[in-house]
Amino acid sequence: MNRKIKNSATRIRKAVIPAAGLGTRFLPATKALPKEMLPIVDIPTIQYIVEEAVESGIEEILIITNSTKHVMENHFDKNYELEERLKASGKMKQLEQIDEIANLANIFYIRQKEPKGLGDAILCAKSFIGDEPFAVLLGDDVVVNEGGKAALKQLIDQYEETRASIVGVQTVDKKDVSKYGIVAPSQSHPASGRLVKLSDMVEKPATDQAPSQMAVLGRYVLNPEIFELLETQGRGAGNEIQLTDAIKRLMDRQAVYAYDFEGIRYDVGDKFGxxxxxxxxxxxxxxxxxxxxxxxxxxxxx
Incomplete structure (x- = not known):
């Protein structure tokens, strides 16, 4: 059944960044510091994600947090005392850097009251998004595409062509498919370059049951109908409300595509990554x- 997609002419101007996870893989560092604030050299991972969103044309960002993540909000806010000290010390380059951070984008915050999964975190954004298509960027995936378009911008460009929800994918080793949501390409619709229509998605399948090796890697552009499905979505893998399960149900209503985005992806939610x-x-x-x-x-x- 194909239902009419709401507001199909609307451009993507809002993004959601789920950042309510406890970061247990990085304990004890994340006992007091959000994992999103762990720095790659001297820039927190969450800043790389926000910068990608801004580079992709996003104007407003909602970060889903929990009650322990005030430091993340402070990072994107003004710090007048620090600014005055830098100015008095003549450290103008550092002053310019922190001023730029505070002016990256219009950033809003809402708390996920219970850790019920990614799907529930996205549902927290319903009022913020309203009746618009929107982007989702997961903080565990930092993508670098030097000399080319940002990963999210690649998906947004595909959305503008198809007006359908797009999930960002890349091929992973077969032994790693159980770590990801894995997509199944439609057999009746041949792939068009890097774009492929989907017939199914499976969250963290067993190695011998995965429909492909194309893994969903932390970038989405979704139509707002996803919220109606998330509101009725039962718990899935890990006893959590999975976004993958809701997207799978969305396929019964409208086309959903995967796009094999270009760029080097770093799994910064993994210690070796x-x-x-x-x-x-x-x-x-x-x-x-x-x-x-x-x-x-x-x-x-x-």
Missing amino acids: FIKATIDFSLKREDLKDKVQEYINTLVTK
Whole structure:
């Protein structure tokens, strides 16, 4: 059954960033510090996500938090005392950096009262989004596409062509499919370049039951009908309300596509992925690359 998509001419101007998770994989660091504030060199991961949204044309961002994450809100706010001290010390470059952070975008916050899963976190954004299509960016996935479009912008461009919900995917190793939501391409609609129509999605399937190796990797553009489905979505994998399950039901109403976005994706919710990101980002910094490369060379020759 194909239902008419609401407000199909509306452009994507709002984004949701779920950031209410407890970050237990990074304990004890995340006992007092939100995992989204763990820095890749000297920039918190959440800032990379916000910057990608802004680069993609997003104007308003809602971050889903919990009661322990005040420091994240403070990061994107003004700090007049710090600014005055930097100014008095003549540290104008640092002053410019923190001023830019406070002016990145219009950022709003709402708390997810219970940890009931990603689907429930997205549902918290219903009033903020209203009757518009919107973007979702997960904070565990930092994507770098040097010289090209940001990952989210690639999905937004596809939405403007199809007016259908788009999930961002990349191919993962077969042994890793059980970590992700995995998509099933439609057999009756051949892929068009990197864009493929979907017939199914499975949340964290067993290796021998995965319909493909294309994993949903933290970027979505969704039509607002998803909220109606999330309101009635039962618990799924992990006894949580899964966004994947609601998107699967959305396929019964309207077309849903996957887009194999370009870029290097870092799973910064994983310790090794976080280390890889830190090394790669430091090697691209003029103030660090020589020292880091020299140290790596000493390790290799030992």
